[in-house]
Amino acid sequence: MRSHWLTDVLEQGLREVPTETLQDMAARHVLSKDFTRVEADGRVKRISPTLLSNECRLARLKRYRGHASQPGETRRNMRQGRPSASSSIHFIRGYFGEGMVTAALKACAETYVDFVGDGTEQVTRAGQGLGTLWPAYDVLGVSPTMKFECQVQGANYLAYPDVVLLREGEMELAQLKCPSVFAINRYRNDTTDLRRRYEPQAIAEMFIGRQMGLPIVRNHILAYSFEGFVPGSAEAKGGLEVNVVVETVEWREDMEQWVLSQAEEILEDDRNADAGRWVPGYPQENANKWPCSYCSHPRVPSDTGMVGCEENEKWETPSTSSPSPAPMRTLAPPPQLRR
Numbered sequence: 505m506r507s508h509w510l511t512d513v514l515e516q517g518l519r520e521v522p523t524e525t526l527q528d529m530a531a532r533h534v535l536s537k538d539f540t541r542v543e544a545d546g547r548v549k550r551i552s553p554t555l556l557s558n559e560c561r562l563a564r565l566k567r568y569r570g571h572a573s574q575p576g577e578t579r580r581n582m583r584q585g586r587p588s589a590s591s592s593i594h595f596i597r598g599y600f601g602e603g604m605v606t607a608a609l610k611a612c613a614e615t616y617v618d619f620v621g622d623g624t625e626q627v628t629r630a631g632q633g634l635g636t637l638w639p640a641y642d643v644l645g646v647s648p649t650m651k652f653e654c655q656v657q658g659a660n661y662l663a664y665p666d667v668v669l670l671r672e673g674e675m676e677l678a679q680l681k682c683p684s685v686f687a688i689n690r691y692r693n694d695t696t697d698l699r700r701r702y703e704p705q706a707i708a709e710m711f712i713g714r715q716m717g718l719p720i721v722r723n724h725i726l727a728y729s730f731e732g733f734v735p736g737s738a739e740a741k742g743g744l745e746v747n748v749v750v751e752t753v754e755w756r757e758d759m760e761q762w763v764l765s766q767a768e769e770i771l772e773d774d775r776n777a778d779a780g781r782w783v784p785g786y787p788q789e790n791a792n793k794w795p796c797s798y799c800s801h802p803r804v805p806s807d808t809g810m811v812g813c814e815e816n817e818k819w820e821t822p823s824t825s826s827p828s829p830a831p832m833r834t835l836a837p838p839p840q841l842r843r
């Protein structure tokens with residue numbers, strides 16, 4: 505059976521691009537993530553695609569209002585209010601994976617946009633055109649320098665799409681995910697879980713880009729693990745090396761209304777919080793079950809002085825309870841369609 509074109513391109517890129525180049529690009533990608541962190545730490549309330557994939561309404565609201573895992577905490581690798589070694593692994597794995605896969609996709613493209621200096625200057629470079637099995641494509645931009653931003657019905661939206669592609673005259677996105685090999689193997693058998701976790705984010709990215717005038721028609725969720733298939737396995741015998749699952753989300757007009765209604769719910773929760781009425785968390789018995797078990801906030805206060813997720817007032821400062829200001833930056837001009 506023929507695999508998805510992104511799977512073929514990714515395998516080809518990873519096979520052909522020198523390891524030093526992949527390493528270098530992945531390292532630069534990890535370093536560039538500092539830039540998004542500075543923005544995320546700003547006090548402008550923004551609706552990001554990941555916000556919409558949050559299953560807990562309270563966690564979503566707290567993130568929107570800038571609540572750290574604990575009041576005053578600045579570390580990111582937090583789980584249930586404590587620093588977590590495995591969270592660090594997940595962050596770094598995701599960033600390195602993104603950098604490595606982005607390098608491979610760029611190498612196989614006809615052309616790709618590269619950023620030089622501090623990222624404000626852009627150049628278009630010729631790729632190596634390695635993707636010979638499928639129609640050629642261009643990479644128009646990658647995270648974190650490619651930024652989608654807009655304001656709609658009083659909500660500020662901000663997204664950093666991982667990859668923006670132009671292929672056969674159509675604009676597409678790719679959302680890169682590097683979960684554990686256990687998750688990937690589960691997704692290979694059944695993509696229901698993958699859709700539940702990542703589809704809201706895929707839809708929101710398309711929505712924000714389309715609001716900026718970009719004719720985005722689909723978003724590929726490209727999930728891969730750092731472990732390739734074991735030599736001799738059925739997959740390896742079938743010619744596959746990289747453990748990849750691609751799930752494509754096609755844009756539909758009704759998705760716009762879905763994003764707007766989610767945003768309205770967030771704004772309403774935010775207004776209610778300003779008035780001291782907070783959405784409740786999950787029952788306390790859920791503390792060690794998904795999603796509380798993976799949440800950065802602890803579900804219940806502890807005798808060590810940790811603040812429980814529903815003690816919201818302990819996070820609140822005048823800046824978090826102020827209304828959302830308008831975006832500081834104007835929309836980026838849409839990339840030119842060349843095909």
Ligand code: SF4
Pocket residue numbers: 560561562563784785786795796797799800801802803813814
């Ligand atoms: S701990 Fe559970 S209830 Fe509390 S914010 Fe996190 S996911 Fe929601």
